[in-house]
Amino acid sequence: xxxxxxxxxxxxxxxPLQQVLEALVDPVRRSIVTQLHxxxxxxxxxxxxxxxxxxxxxxxxxxxREAGLIRQHYVGTSRMNTLRDNEINKRFPGLLEAIVTAxxxxxx
Amino acid sequence: xxxxxxxxxxxxxxxPLQQVLEALVDPVRRSIVTQLHxxxxxxxxxxxxxxxxxxxxxxxxxxxREAGLIRQHYVGTSRMNTLRDNEINKRFPGLLEAIVTAxxxxxx
DNA sequence: ATGAAAGTACGATGATCGTCAAACTTTGAT
DNA sequence: ATCAAAGTTTGACGATCATCGTACTTTCAT
Numbered sequence: 670x671x672x673x674x675x676x677x678x679x680x681x682x683x684x685p686l687q688q689v690l691e692a693l694v695d696p697v698r699r700s701i702v703t704q705l706h707x708x709x710x711x712x713x714x715x716x717x718x719x720x721x722x723x724x725x726x727x728x729x730x731x732x733x734r735e736a737g738l739i740r741q742h743y744v745g746t747s748r749m750n751t752l753r754d755n756e757i758n759k760r761f762p763g764l765l766e767a768i769v770t771a772x773x774x775x776x777x
Numbered sequence: 778x779x780x781x782x783x784x785x786x787x788x789x790x791x792x793p794l795q796q797v798l799e800a801l802v803d804p805v806r807r808s809i810v811t812q813l814h815x816x817x818x819x820x821x822x823x824x825x826x827x828x829x830x831x832x833x834x835x836x837x838x839x840x841x842r843e844a845g846l847i848r849q850h851y852v853g854t855s856r857m858n859t860l861r862d863n864e865i866n867k868r869f870p871g872l873l874e875a876i877v878t879a880x881x882x883x884x885x
Numbered sequence: 886a887t888g889a890a891a892g893t894a895c896g897a898t899g900a901t902c903g904t905c906a907a908a909c910t911t912t913g914a915t
Numbered sequence: 916a917t918c919a920a921a922g923t924t925t926g927a928c929g930a931t932c933a934t935c936g937t938a939c940t941t942t943c944a945t
Contacts, residue, residue: 674893674940686880696795715890715892721933727894728932730892745942747891747942748891761878762878762879764879767872768798774794782911782912823921829905832904836904838922839923851911853921854911854913855922
């Protein structure tokens with residue numbers, strides 16, 4: 670069934686800060702979040718500019734999903750990723766914006 | 778000599794975001810930063826409410842210092858810690874405030 | 886039906902990191 | 916001079932984590 674391929678998503682209001690920070694401290698995952706933020710649109714897993722293997726990428730997407738940072742749904746064989754920035758911003762005001770902005774600083 | 782006991786401090790304008798986030802992702806270190814922020818005053822190493830051994834605490838203070846988050850200076854045998862919040866805020870606007878605020882959320 | 890496309894799941898591995906105990910250093914008080 | 920107070924330094928140990936290759940699953944196009 671289609672729904673079986675959709676993984677579980679946490680309620681952002683119950684996700685601990687610790688988990689969100691652990692998700693965002695990894696450079697690859699932070700890059701994924703930044704690309705989603707800058708694109709202001711959904712991006713499928715294969716559509717990101719990251720240089721890790723497929724299985725590693727899957728791992729990173731799961732960490733981000735379980736931290737409530739992204740939402741995933743299928744379109745055909747592609748898994749689309751949506752940034753849950755509104756929900757995250759309600760829970761931890763200013764956090765995502767600050768990190769995405771900081772990631773754009775010249776001398777990163 | 779007295780000056781020999783003062784460790785080196787980085788220029789915050791050259792500290793990478795990665796290093797700052799790695800410093801803040803540890804709960805003990807984040808607690809130290811939060812306590813400094815809330816106290817709005819210097820606190821000596823032994824004056825924090827943390828439950829790790831002395832040597833572990835030293836390790837955490839070094840990580841925070843090298844990330845440009847705190848400044849340390851000696852007063853007698855005590856090492857005083859100052860939060861470098863102004864400098865950090867210039868480099869990564871809103872980041873420290875967002876994390877400290879998030880740390881105060883009820884369901885952390 | 887068959888094959889390609891897009892990811893996922895499953896170990897395994899190597900590196901990093903938080904933690905501690907024990908020994909040491911520096912300063913201040915007696 | 917001596918001793919306690921406050922931290923630091925130095926290994927050592929466990930646990931966690933990012934990474935990969937391989938095998939597997941699901942969907943879509945031919």
